[in-house]
Amino acid sequence: MSTRILTEFELLTPNTIPEALSILNEFRDNVIPIAGGTDVLVAMKFGFSTEYAMSISAIPDLDYLSFDPNKGLRIGANATISQILDSKAVKQHYPALWQSAKIFATPQIRNSATLIGNLLRASPAGDCSCAVYALGGSIVLVSQQGEREVDIDDLWISYQNTERRSDELAIELRIPAPEPAGRSAFKRLTRVNEDLAKLNVAVNLVMDGDKCTHARLAMGCVAPTPLRLRATEKLLIGQTLDGSVLKRVMASVKEEINPIDDQRSTAEYRKSVSGVFLRRAIEQACDIS
Amino acid sequence: MKKHSISLQVNGAVHEITIQPNKTLLDVLRDELNMPETKYGCGTGECGACTVLVDDQKVINSCLTLAATMDGKSITTAAGLQTAEGTLHPVQEAFVENAAVQCGYCTPGMVLKSVGLLKKNPNPSEDEIREWLEGNICRCTGYEKIVTAVQLAGKKIAQADG
Ligand SMILES: Cc1cc2nc3c(=O)[nH]c(=O)nc-3n(C[C@H](O)[C@H](O)[C@H](O)COP(=O)(O)OP(=O)(O)OC[C@H]3O[C@@H](n4cnc5c(N)ncnc54)[C@H](O)[C@@H]3O)c2cc1C
Numbered sequence: 001m002s003t004r005i006l007t008e009f010e011l012l013t014p015n016t017i018p019e020a021l022s023i024l025n026e027f028r029d030n031v032i033p034i035a036g037g038t039d040v041l042v043a044m045k046f047g048f049s050t051e052y053a054m055s056i057s058a059i060p061d062l063d064y065l066s067f068d069p070n071k072g073l074r075i076g077a078n079a080t081i082s083q084i085l086d087s088k089a090v091k092q093h094y095p096a097l098w099q100s101a102k103i104f105a106t107p108q109i110r111n112s113a114t115l116i117g118n119l120l121r122a123s124p125a126g127d128c129s130c131a132v133y134a135l136g137g138s139i140v141l142v143s144q145q146g147e148r149e150v151d152i153d154d155l156w157i158s159y160q161n162t163e164r165r166s167d168e169l170a171i172e173l174r175i176p177a178p179e180p181a182g183r184s185a186f187k188r189l190t191r192v193n194e195d196l197a198k199l200n201v202a203v204n205l206v207m208d209g210d211k212c213t214h215a216r217l218a219m220g221c222v223a224p225t226p227l228r229l230r231a232t233e234k235l236l237i238g239q240t241l242d243g244s245v246l247k248r249v250m251a252s253v254k255e256e257i258n259p260i261d262d263q264r265s266t267a268e269y270r271k272s273v274s275g276v277f278l279r280r281a282i283e284q285a286c287d288i289s
Numbered sequence: 290m291k292k293h294s295i296s297l298q299v300n301g302a303v304h305e306i307t308i309q310p311n312k313t314l315l316d317v318l319r320d321e322l323n324m325p326e327t328k329y330g331c332g333t334g335e336c337g338a339c340t341v342l343v344d345d346q347k348v349i350n351s352c353l354t355l356a357a358t359m360d361g362k363s364i365t366t367a368a369g370l371q372t373a374e375g376t377l378h379p380v381q382e383a384f385v386e387n388a389a390v391q392c393g394y395c396t397p398g399m400v401l402k403s404v405g406l407l408k409k410n411p412n413p414s415e416d417e418i419r420e421w422l423e424g425n426i427c428r429c430t431g432y433e434k435i436v437t438a439v440q441l442a443g444k445k446i447a448q449a450d451g
Pocket residue numbers: 032033034035036037038039040041042056077103104105106109112113114115116117118119120121125126127128129164168169170171194195196197333334335
């Protein structure tokens with residue numbers, strides 16, 4: 001049961017990044033950053049308590065989403081899922097990310113929820129997290145010690161745990177420039193439309209004619225963190241995506257994932273549909289039907 | 290808990306208020322400002338009863354928003370849609386004319402959500418309306434009349450602008 005009354009905490013509302021960094025440096029593990037708050041507030045209503053919370057929504061100029069064909073996509077810490085959905089550049093160049101925003105929650109939640117919050121929540125079911133994992137990229141973390149760029153491949157350490165230190169603020173996500181022959185897609189399975197995923201998948205392929213030259217595949221709800229399907233990726237590279245290759249790919253996913261039973265689905269179900277589900281995402285990316 | 294002083298514009302009137310940091314925008318609207326038209330359904334972002342319009346453009350769930358983070362914002366609730374003379378907003382008119390209301394609990398949220406849609410997309414298709422209304426639950430009407438009311442409202446607005 002959720003409660004109507006949130007437990008008590010001190011709220012800090014910095015107006016600049018340096019102010020935010022000094023707060024994080026002082027309070028470390030005792031302060032939780034809040035962007036859109038759609039995860040943190042729900043957690044608080046289910047009993048999560050914290051001594052300090054720091055809202056970053058008053059920090060100006062962090063709500064950008066900018067695309068440059070040479071540099072790629074840059075998304076600030078206050079940019080929302082709605083902004084991703086409204087971006088023509090994302091729709092055209094990063095279809096997996098756009099599709100993950102399209103099915104994401106409800107219009108109200110999309111107007112508050114941030115992409116960076118989705119990544120830092122480190123949920124194995126995060127939809128945009130799955131898409132970003134397949135696209136590849138890095139997240140910029142700053143602290144009073146300086147700035148570092150963490151590859152998305154190194155961001156998630158274990159269930160709901162990230163590489164971010166408690167004195168660090170995430171300020172930007174960077175996704176590399178799109179490959180001219182790149183194709184990507186995202187798919188999600190849910191019990192009902194508004195629910196969180198019971199399985200999600202994203203693929204990012206580079207094709208040279210019929211041949212696949214580069215592949216990144218990510219699947220969610222099948223491990224403690226979003227999972228990259230590295231062994232399965234290898235089966236695609238250098239191959240023409242014909243029936244026999246796709247068959248091997250489908251068999252491989254099953255071996256690579258490690259799902260559990262939970263309230264949304266069972267491990268058995270997830271394993272048995274994972275192959276078909278991945279194949280459909282590959283077909284969607286490459287317009288094969 | 291250190292209280293926060295914020296300036297909140299609600300339906301055009303500015304309120305300078307001092308509030309506890311653990312209050313949601315919904316708590317403040319209902320309990321501090323005595324504006325009960327915004328409803329509490331689930332408290333966790335699922336039902337849309339608490340929907341409000343921020344800065345005349347985007348709909349949010351007031352149950353998942355800390356009021357202290359809304360300093361300087363302008364909020365529209367369902368009671369703020371009509372004109373000063375009391376003429377209903379075209380969306381409200383359409384809901385009334387189409388009998389898209391039964392118990393009325395979801396209605397403030399539904400109406401604001403529809404206003405948010407028509408601001409973005411003045412002529413939505415039925416599918417677009419249904420998709421947009423995800424996140425607003427009605428236990429009474431079966432949604433059909435709500436969907437046709439939104440279509441009617443779009444026409445009313447186009448005529449008025451026309
Ligand atoms: C009704 C409902 C439906 C939902 N549907 C979906 C869905 O379909 N798919 C999905 O993936 N998720 C869904 N979610 C979950 C949630 O909306 C997303 O995870 C969202 O992207 C979180 O973003 P936020 O800005 O609200 O994060 P917050 O709640 O503000 O923060 C989330 C986490 O990230 C940390 N954080 C945020 N920003 C920073 C920063 N700049 N630096 C350091 N740490 C930071 C916070 O400390 C916290 O741990 C849903 C939630 C609700 C309530």
